[in-house]
Amino acid sequence: MSEPEVATPLRERTGHALRDPFLQQALTIATTRFIDLRREAFGDFPDGESLRDRARAIKEATLQRLDHHVERLVASVESRGGHVHYAVTAEEARAIVLDIARRSGARLAVKSKSMATEEIHLNEALATAGVTPVETDLGEYIIQLAHERPSHIIAPAIHKTRGQVAELFERELKRPAAPDPEALTAIAREELRRRFLDADLGITGANFAVAETGTVVLVTNEGNGRMVTSLPRVHVALMGVEKVIPSMSDLMVFLAVLARSATGQKLSVYTSLVSGPRRGGELEGPEEFHLVLLDNGRIAQIAGSLREALACLRCGACLNVCPVYRQIGGHAYGYTYPGPIGILLTAMLNGPRSVKDLAHASSLCGACADACPVRIDIPRMLIELRREVDERRIAPRGERAAFRALARLLVRPAWYRLTARVARVLQAPFVRGRTIRRVPFDLGEWTRTRDLPAVAPRTFQERWAALEREGR
Amino acid sequence: MATKAEFLGRIRAEMARTPGLFTVAAAPWPARPGERLALLRRELAERWPATLERFARELERVGGVFHRVASPGEVAGLVADLARAGAMERVVAWAPGALGLDLAGPLAARGLSAVAMPEGDVAASERTRLREVAAVADLGVTGVDLAIAETGTLVVVSGAGRPRSTSLLPPCHVAVLDREALVESLEQAGLVLEAWHDGEAGPAGGASINFITGPSRTADIELTLTRGVHGPKELHAVFVEQGLARPRHG
Structure with a gap:
């Protein structure tokens, strides 16, 4: 089990969210906006539907020969002077990153937004080991200052108002901050620019890794991914092993559907393709490059009932359209990954017991499957999970008896x-x-x-x- | 911590249980990207005016500014105008060999402080100094290795004389391109990247390739679009009709 079970019951968490009028308003505005942007993006894009099919087919074909593609990736990364590490559990992944930090004598680490590092709770481990982790995506920076966790996969701080952010900056950064997004962004730019230049260690996730070329791909809008992979002396990329794709041509298919699904852009502002450490003649770039391949429950699903969820691109589209997410927001789910896909990923990482209540936090309306760029049949797997929860006798005795009688x-x-x-x-x-x-x-x-x-x-x-x- | 053999062993053990589970067969490997690219280049050479028009439109849609000049000699004047309009003084540029033109002299003659990056390896202390120069610069001038019309994207490959920071640290980025860089789609860009990897002569290969689609942006505070959060706030693409002097590919 990689994440601790949440102490407060789901009903209490959702009740809390439902009674928060500001959260309700923020959720409605944000998710409605994301839905509109996505609809416009695909509306203007006649190839969209066939590219979604291709994206899914590439994922399926890759998972079928995952050993081959992982081996190829490892060989390509190593031939470019990078190091590859293998983590079966979250604990192992943390130990690997801490060891790299220790050996390089790092005191300050800058991070580009990464759900994989959230999943293994890396920041707490770094801090305990005396390395200060600084999140550099603006949304992540805000919630790190507030000591919170992300509430949305791609917009981690949608639950905060400009006024709250200004107060937070004044309190934590000890400088005046006007409640204006432009001014607040300028403050973050200034604060973080120093950190980028001073940091010893850059930590990222990976949206994709291209096996053929040994390339880790990071998609950002702010440019922090470029900073983190160019300025510190050491770069560590942590990624779920299912993120490997065969070729650059495959990458283009995913790029075309990812940004449209996430933010309605044709392409995110920056797509950074990083292949190993700095080469001869380059002025910048890390001297060391480490790739950490993470299992943490994924490999067991190659032949498991949650296999389809391994195709997930972490775009967040299923969160925006989910009638449950739109009411309760990300925090009420209680684990790293919220929303419909989050329930499946939570079960994957922490076992079915962790979702005995969450498996029912869905109306099975199917909006998530429609929105998914790789057409993951999320409702089917939620039903599967409910069955599994029942078979393992995790549900309360009364509930099980009632359903048996009804059957x-x-x-x-x-x-x-x-x-x-x-x-x-x-x-x-x-x-x-x-x-x-x-x-x-x-x-x-x-x-x-x-x-x-x-x-x-x-x-x-x-x-x-x-x-x-x-x-x- | 697992070894590579243990890790692959875990994957293979699970794969042994999958026959019949997958609905799609493995895709055939795309063959000979170099040959397909040669064919594509001939087609693109005929269609470049339409490609350029689309590129300019898409670039402006994502918040970039498109400029067109006849000859390489006009670039310095344009950069100086942009600098003056934004009250900018300090300019950094790729090495003349990588950019296809020498800007430092002409920009200095126009009263700007301009630093061209070195072509090759330099000592570590000099690297640190040059990074500081880029960090305080107002404007960075780079070349462009691919311009993707479909999305208005500039693709920039790092390498000797082409530092990553030039297009990243200054608040204003000016990218200079010619028709050789134009491709129509992401799909074509994928083919070019494959051909470069396959040994087709590409730009002096560093470890980082960046796709740049508009100025740096965020909407993390109340979904309000804000420019220039970490990367440049301003992005200009300058198309040089007569082409740049540099031997681009090879």
Whole structure:
């Protein structure tokens, strides 16, 4: 288990989010905007649908021969003077990065936004080892100053207002800050520019790694990815092993769908292709380049029930369209990866027990699968997870008993009709109009936030039978 | 910590369980990028005016500014005008050999402080000094190895005489290109990158290739678009009709 189980129950976390009027407003504005941008981007792009198919096909084909492509990647990186490390668990990945930091005598590390480093909780480990980690993506910088975790995969600080950011800067940076995005951005530029130039260690994730050329690919809009890979003396890239792709031509297919899905851009501002350390004649670039390949539950899914989730590009499109995410935001999910895909990734990293409640935090409406640039069938796997949770007897005893009873009832029409007739009598004292607002006893929990439709005065089956008697 | 053999062993053990699980067959490896590129270049040579027009349109859509001059000799004047308009004084540029023209002299003659980067290896202390020069510069001038019309993207390859910082640290980036750099699509750019890797003569290869699509931007505070967060706030592309002097490929 790589992440600790969250102490507060899911219901409490969601309740907290639902009662926060500012969060509600921020979520609506942000997700609506992202949805519009994405729709416009694909609307103008006739090749979009076929490129999504190609992107998925490349992922499938790569995973089928993953050993070959990983071997090729390793050979290419090493032939360019880079070092490759292998981490089966989050703990091993942390140890590898700390060891590199220690051997290079690093005191200050600048980081480009990386979900993989969030996943292994690298910052805490670095700080404990005496290395100061500084996040350099503006959103990540803000939440690092606030001692929070990202609430969205690509817009980590969407839950903060300009006023809150200004207050935060004044408190943490001890300098006046006006609540204006332009002014706040200028402050961050100045503060972080010094850090880029002073840092000993640059830490990044990788959006992709091209096996054929040994190239780590980073996509950013701000330029911090370029700073982190060009200025410090040592560069460490940490990536999930499934991020490998075969060739540069394949990369172009992914680039064309990634930015459109994430922010509605045709291409993000900077796509940086880094192949090993600085070469002869270059003025800048790291003297050492390290690539850390991370398993952390991924490899077991090559043949597992969550296999499709290995194709995820971390674009965030499924978060924006999810009716649950749009209400509760990223923090309520409780783990590193929020949203529909986040539930699957959490199960992948931490086991199905970690999502026994989260697996139900979906209406299975399918919007996520429609938005996914590589067409991951997220609802199918959520149902699969619910089944797994049930089979492992993780769900409460009462819930399991209720569903077993329902299953028996649904395959026996005669019993079903009888039950409906009995329920019609028993429900009488609780029906208001056509709904039951509150069910008595232990079952009341279910109706606390929902209405239960009452059994109709005449059920569909009874009306159907009547129509047949009339000879229609 | 796992060894390479252990790690690959874990992958192979899982792969042994996958027959029948995947719906798609492995794609065939694209062959001989060099030959396909030669064919493409002949086609592009006929269509370049339309490609340039599209590039200019897309560049401006992402917040870049497009300029067109007839000869390499006019570039210095344009850079000096841009500098004056933005009250900028300190200019850094790629080495004359990498850029295809010598700007330091003409810019100095126009009253700017201009530093051209060295062509080859220099001592570590000199590297540190030059980085500081780039860090305080107002404007950086680079060449362009590929210009992608579909997205308005400038592709810049690092190497000797072509430091990464020139297009990154100064708040204003001016990129100089000619028709040789133009390609129509990302797909074509992928083919060029493959051909370079395959041994086709490419730009003096450093370890970093950057695709630049507009000025540095962020929307991390209330989704308000703000320019110039870490990289340049201003991006200019200067197209030189008569071409640049440098032997571009090879």
